[in-house]
Amino acid sequence: MGRPTREIRSTLSSKGRLELRVVQSEAPDPAPDEVTVRIEASPINPSDLGLLLGPADMSTASASTSDDGPIVTAEVPETLLAGVAGRLDQSLPVGNEGAGVVVAAGSSDAAQALLGRTVSLIGGGMYTELRTIKVAQCMALPSGTTPAEGASWFVNPLTALGMLETMRAEGHEALVHTAAASNLGQMLVKLCTADGVELVNVVRRPAQEELLRGLGAKHVVDSSAASFEADLVSALSATGATLAFDATGGGELAGTILSCMERAQSAGAAEYSRYGSTTHKQVYIYGGLDRSPTLLRRDFGMAWGLGGWLLTAFLQRAGFETVQRLRDRVAAELKTTFASHYTKEVSLSGALELGSLALYGRQATGEKVLINPSRE
Amino acid sequence: MGRPTREIRSTLSSKGRLELRVVQSEAPDPAPDEVTVRIEASPINPSDLGLLLGPADMSTASASTSDDGPIVTAEVPETLLAGVAGRLDQSLPVGNEGAGVVVAAGSSDAAQALLGRTVSLIGGGMYTELRTIKVAQCMALPSGTTPAEGASWFVNPLTALGMLETMRAEGHEALVHTAAASNLGQMLVKLCTADGVELVNVVRRPAQEELLRGLGAKHVVDSSAASFEADLVSALSATGATLAFDATGGGELAGTILSCMERAQSAGAAEYSRYGSTTHKQVYIYGGLDRSPTLLRRDFGMAWGLGGWLLTAFLQRAGFETVQRLRDRVAAELKTTFASHYTKEVSLSGALELGSLALYGRQATGEKVLINPSRE
Numbered sequence: 089m090g091r092p093t094r095e096i097r098s099t100l101s102s103k104g105r106l107e108l109r110v111v112q113s114e115a116p117d118p119a120p121d122e123v124t125v126r127i128e129a130s131p132i133n134p135s136d137l138g139l140l141l142g143p144a145d146m147s148t149a150s151a152s153t154s155d156d157g158p159i160v161t162a163e164v165p166e167t168l169l170a171g172v173a174g175r176l177d178q179s180l181p182v183g184n185e186g187a188g189v190v191v192a193a194g195s196s197d198a199a200q201a202l203l204g205r206t207v208s209l210i211g212g213g214m215y216t217e218l219r220t221i222k223v224a225q226c227m228a229l230p231s232g233t234t235p236a237e238g239a240s241w242f243v244n245p246l247t248a249l250g251m252l253e254t255m256r257a258e259g260h261e262a263l264v265h266t267a268a269a270s271n272l273g274q275m276l277v278k279l280c281t282a283d284g285v286e287l288v289n290v291v292r293r294p295a296q297e298e299l300l301r302g303l304g305a306k307h308v309v310d311s312s313a314a315s316f317e318a319d320l321v322s323a324l325s326a327t328g329a330t331l332a333f334d335a336t337g338g339g340e341l342a343g344t345i346l347s348c349m350e351r352a353q354s355a356g357a358a359e360y361s362r363y364g365s366t367t368h369k370q371v372y373i374y375g376g377l378d379r380s381p382t383l384l385r386r387d388f389g390m391a392w393g394l395g396g397w398l399l400t401a402f403l404q405r406a407g408f409e410t411v412q413r414l415r416d417r418v419a420a421e422l423k424t425t426f427a428s429h430y431t432k433e434v435s436l437s438g439a440l441e442l443g444s445l446a447l448y449g450r451q452a453t454g455e456k457v458l459i460n461p462s463r464e
Numbered sequence: 465m466g467r468p469t470r471e472i473r474s475t476l477s478s479k480g481r482l483e484l485r486v487v488q489s490e491a492p493d494p495a496p497d498e499v500t501v502r503i504e505a506s507p508i509n510p511s512d513l514g515l516l517l518g519p520a521d522m523s524t525a526s527a528s529t530s531d532d533g534p535i536v537t538a539e540v541p542e543t544l545l546a547g548v549a550g551r552l553d554q555s556l557p558v559g560n561e562g563a564g565v566v567v568a569a570g571s572s573d574a575a576q577a578l579l580g581r582t583v584s585l586i587g588g589g590m591y592t593e594l595r596t597i598k599v600a601q602c603m604a605l606p607s608g609t610t611p612a613e614g615a616s617w618f619v620n621p622l623t624a625l626g627m628l629e630t631m632r633a634e635g636h637e638a639l640v641h642t643a644a645a646s647n648l649g650q651m652l653v654k655l656c657t658a659d660g661v662e663l664v665n666v667v668r669r670p671a672q673e674e675l676l677r678g679l680g681a682k683h684v685v686d687s688s689a690a691s692f693e694a695d696l697v698s699a700l701s702a703t704g705a706t707l708a709f710d711a712t713g714g715g716e717l718a719g720t721i722l723s724c725m726e727r728a729q730s731a732g733a734a735e736y737s738r739y740g741s742t743t744h745k746q747v748y749i750y751g752g753l754d755r756s757p758t759l760l761r762r763d764f765g766m767a768w769g770l771g772g773w774l775l776t777a778f779l780q781r782a783g784f785e786t787v788q789r790l791r792d793r794v795a796a797e798l799k800t801t802f803a804s805h806y807t808k809e810v811s812l813s814g815a816l817e818l819g820s821l822a823l824y825g826r827q828a829t830g831e832k833v834l835i836n837p838s839r840e
């Protein structure tokens with residue numbers, strides 16, 4: 089049978105056209121180990137934009153309306169279609185994480201225990217009124233926590249925690265983070281303060297520096313400043329950071345960080361080595377705010393690494409017990425360390441207004457949109 | 465007291481001038497655990513060029529003569545001086561490895577046992593007539609092996625073996641190698657055949673493809689061919705190679721290899737993931753034949769890594785027993801798997817002739833020069 093629901097779908101056609109729609113759909117009745125959740129809050133994260141917008145050129149976006157709600161279309165440059173061949177001509181649900189109230193539960197004890205509870209959930213397709221999902225993908229929220237407070241429980245908090253876990257597992261002692269004024273960046277400032285880990289925040293504007301210093305950040309360097317590289321070397325020398333997480337990916341930033349790490353590490357070297365310092369310097373690219381190619385000048389010796397870092401891959405490597413420990417910490421600190429801030433709340437239809445769509449690309453500046461599918 | 469010797473020295477002045485000279489020097493008397501070796505063969509490896517030439521612009525090279533032999537000078541672009549600040553205004557000996565006859569030995573049994581023996585040695589400063597060095601840095605050669613046969617015993621053989629050790633340690637099943645027609649590349653072809661490891665050889669010219677096929681190489685792709693990327697994807701699919709060692713470093717090659725690995729890996733994917741395949745793809749840069757920046761288009765998902773790979777760092781991580789095992793194998797297979805070929809033998813003075821210097825930069829094409837300091 090199932091229950092009727094409305095949800096956002098994204099389709100990239102093989103003709104090079106992106107179409108976003110709100111469509112009528114059906115949330116299946118829950119299996120024994122499943123629940124059906126009325127979604128009341130789901131954030132639009134940078135990590136949602138890849139699926140939502142693909143490589144479409146949003147400057148070509150135009151809007152129309154059907155009986156079900158708005159339809160947005162935009163052109164995809166033909167050269168970029170090969171990179172998304174696997175999803176062409178499929179209508180895909182969108183939205184990684186969210187929170188809401190359990191309105192139906194399967195027969196298992198675990199499912200029944202959630203009936204009526206406010207839960208956070210992860211697993212895609214969250215931009216919908218009703219979502220049927222496995223109990224294991226839900227986390228019951230402490231009483232007094234609203235769906236809006238619990239909506240961003242997974243991607244940002246576990247990414248921030250995952251960065252610290254990675255730092256410890258790979259033997260580094262301090263961290264560098266770029267696009268550091270983002271919601272995730274602010275969370276990381278609070279988390280590192282709580283855990284006593286030194287953090288070098290790289291921001292792109294003086295106003296962002298003020299914001300982070302207001303949160304107690306000790307090391308903030310502004311990449312728009314003429315003194316950027318010297319400032320970064322100083323901060324790296326002061327902290328000993330040899331691991332960076334870069335949200336931008338493109339351009340010279342990752343290479344500049346490696347180069348400044350090398351300068352900080354080799355400053356005290358007793359003997360010249362043309363292979364550079366023996367201390368391993370690592371940058372992980374975990375986002376792609378800058379889609380341009382990554383450029384490395386390789387002026388940082390031979391002891392270096394650059395790589396992709398993906399939350400799901402990290403969690404898989406970390407194993408069940410670690411993940412459970414991290415989830416428990418998120419639940420306990422949702423309103424403090426892991427609190428998210430939204431600048432706008434929209435309905436499903438509102439999420440597809442051209443004005444809203446234009447906002448999403450600017451999220452790293454502090455703009456963050458929350459979808460409330462139960463609002464119309 | 466010591467013994468008089470003549471050796472090649474390289475000096476980069478803080479004024480931006482490279483000077484290469486043959487100078488009079490002295491080989492100290494051997495300490496108890498040392499020997500003095502009359503060097504009869506020492507190769508000019510790509511890994512020697514960094515110390516020998518630094519970042520000098522060799523198109524500006526000019527030659528003169530002193531009583532001791534030739535003097536070569538060349539200009540170093542001012543912007544590149546900061547990268548070599550640690551060696552400025554120091555007269556540095558050159559030459560990583562070599563072979564010769566032990567002419568004096570310290571009092572220890574280990575040193576005395578080498579007296580009169582032909583040995584290979586490692587440790588820098590090999591472009592000299594006499595070199596005093598620790599016994600631990602020597603390897604006695606099997607009888608019937610000449611210094612010329614034993615001169616390239618360390619850098620190339622242990623790099624080739626180190627690539628295979630790294631492959632196994634990091635869970636890959638096959639290898640990609642660039643600049644594959646080099647002496648090292650030819651060695652790797654023979655080694656992989658002997659060990660039953662699939663190897664994808666990337667060369668830059670059709671003639672190099674023929675050379676490697678003549679050695680029994682199965683997968684050779686020519687980066688100058690219009691079909692290069694398609695050929696590479698085919699070879700990567702056939703071999704399952706997810707690890708590459710890149711000697712060039714600069715330009716787009718490393719990124720193209722990651723991209724083709726991703727295409728080979730995701731070809732059979734059942735479901736679309738915008739984060740790409742979950743198989744980790746790794747490229748190590750171990751040389752810098754192309755000094756231009758490395759450019760990554762990042763069209764290869766999130767499960768990837770790029771990093772520096774340095775023989776000395778590998779050996780340090782590998783530990784004594786592994787290194788001993790690898791050295792024993794090199795000694796046993798010096799005339800077969802690990803045989804090197806030289807296109808020219810020169811004296812110390814001959815090594816500094818402008819015509820010889822012009823050759824060194826072309827080594828990856830098969831040109832390889834051997835210095836015999838005992839020849840005049």
